[in-house]
Amino acid sequence: MADSCLSDVFNFSAGPAAIPETVLQRARDELLTRGTSFPSLMEVPFSSAAFRTIADQAHQRLSALLALPDNYRILFMAGGAMAQFGLLPLNLLGSSKRLAYVDSGYWASRAITEARRFATVDIVASAWRDDEGVHLPAPKSWGLETLDRGVAYCHYTANETADGAQFPELHEHSSSDVAVVCDMTSSFLARPLDVSRYGLIYAGAQKNIGPAGLTVVLVRDDLLGRSAPQTPDVFNYGLQSEARSCRNTPPTFAVGLANLVFEWIADNGGLSAMARHNDEKSAMVYRTIAESCGFYRCPVAPGSRSGINVCFTLPDEVLTERFIVEAEENGLHHLRGHSRIGGIRASFYNAVPHAAAVALSQFMKDFQARRG
């Protein structure tokens, strides 16, 4: 990316993740500006004109990045994507009793567990494993066109951060009558996106948006107004939409940071440029895995591999631990895989520079030469 790398240490964390250097610099500059643009970004009242300007700007910038159709609303909601796992059925079930979910891995299964508190959940497709590794079920196999219209929505997880598996964008089903709801937490803003194919998209901020504690929800306006009576006001999509996400005090500082990140993405070529850079980074590490003669193995089948979270294993636990320790010593941080999955995971969000992929690939080759 255009950001210069201030040092040769890199953050491969799956989230909270790297934030663009220039955004951190601007946030730093705005943290203590009493007397110039008083008060600071962290202290500005949410009901003030100053915050309204920031929130409106964030709204406009995100709309522009996505070429957001007019019939979609943007909500900036407090908390993470897991909160939405329960809020989706509360807000979208309406008079329906059934939901359809795609079970693609760790995060999809947690979403399913939460949805089952509120409705009957039909699993319309699941990931499977063979000698090639984990395969995600192709969208055309979900049977969206033949789903009972009594199903309130069909939910899937665009990118399985823990498993390192990712769906292609959903092109096949724009004509389905059932709204497609997508957890896009770890792939949002990582590549161009046709929002019109979705009923609702949600994404926790701590990957490509900003600091943890904020979730962006994009919702088609015909899906508003279905919230169950027990939905608390602050969790009600319709009320938050009417209140421009200010039904209560929003996480103001996080919204301010997101505004800066949206600007940074636009300044650096928009979503197409993000996609190109992200693909280069992950492809480089996948190539290193492929050329390792089996020393490194990716547990995901080639057609289902994530362009964001590259997961791989080493021959045994001892080597895995040594890899993590030596990587840290070499400035390559937070490469440990998800606690339920194990192995190594390198996450390539927008703010992770190309040099990080180069450094990791070189380290992998060196490590194999020494320990393989």
Add this chain to the structure above:
Amino acid sequence: MADSCLSDVFNFSAGPAAIPETVLQRARDELLTRGTSFPSLMEVPFSSAAFRTIADQAHQRLSALLALPDNYRILFMAGGAMAQFGLLPLNLLGSSKRLAYVDSGYWASRAITEARRFATVDIVASAWRDDEGVHLPAPKSWGLETLDRGVAYCHYTANETADGAQFPELHEHSSSDVAVVCDMTSSFLARPLDVSRYGLIYAGAQKNIGPAGLTVVLVRDDLLGRSAPQTPDVFNYGLQSEARSCRNTPPTFAVGLANLVFEWIADNGGLSAMARHNDEKSAMVYRTIAESCGFYRCPVAPGSRSGINVCFTLPDEVLTERFIVEAEENGLHHLRGHSRIGGIRASFYNAVPHAAAVALSQFMKDFQARRG
């Protein structure tokens, strides 16, 4: 306070509110430290040892400030206090069907509206108004000792931020069988507190804790384990307590800031010193009101006035608007009263310096001399 005032502009916002100058300086210094303490406070993974250290330190510092009894748990939850309005009944109702609430003003009434989604709410006491202004109902009038044990808890709002009314600390009812639940958002850490008198205390961060988007919950451990089956995991007090508030990604940066604020409070004399300074600030403005021969009027009766949010009115709307405009021109920011209440409101949270009260009092006298 010990913080020097970098300039003569002051933030009287009711929230998000002023943050201690030294905390902003340290946050600024920690925002961009790649290469020294990598990664920055905003990018640190929540599952890392680095974040665990920060969260444990925040926990220990808050426990020390409050002399927290061993049988209380601290939860750092995402979102604001309004989210808790619905989460309280979800987590505490258990097999009960009834709740008791004190209706003391704007925020209490919003809490009551949310609680009524889940249970029958008995209003055990209400604020009333006479020639002196608004009176809060004394705790001894709530009838806590004679409440049916089938009531899951009795809820009150310690300080009504919008109305400018505050209860004394609840000393009379420590022997009640019914758990007292307190929304302490705008008075938490503003004065010493005997936690053992409460079943649960909650406080949104954006007053005396840190940036918006975080809520601290203190809960007596015998109240855990009552959550309704429909409670989403991330909103379940028991599960979050077991997970040390990391059942999902917490608002990591906000927790890091809170940790710095807790340290700042301790370094500046703890809660007793906060109380002394806060009382001096608000008393100064109340005295200016009293000495204005009725030009300024406080709509709250003397015994119920808030030591945090000083509300007052001017003779008419034109003077009120002019007061706000001229105050801004004089560096006195965000004095407009709550949108539903009107008038003027000056909030004296911990981080608002003594000089702010001096400057506001002087401005009030000057304004009256010119316009009265």
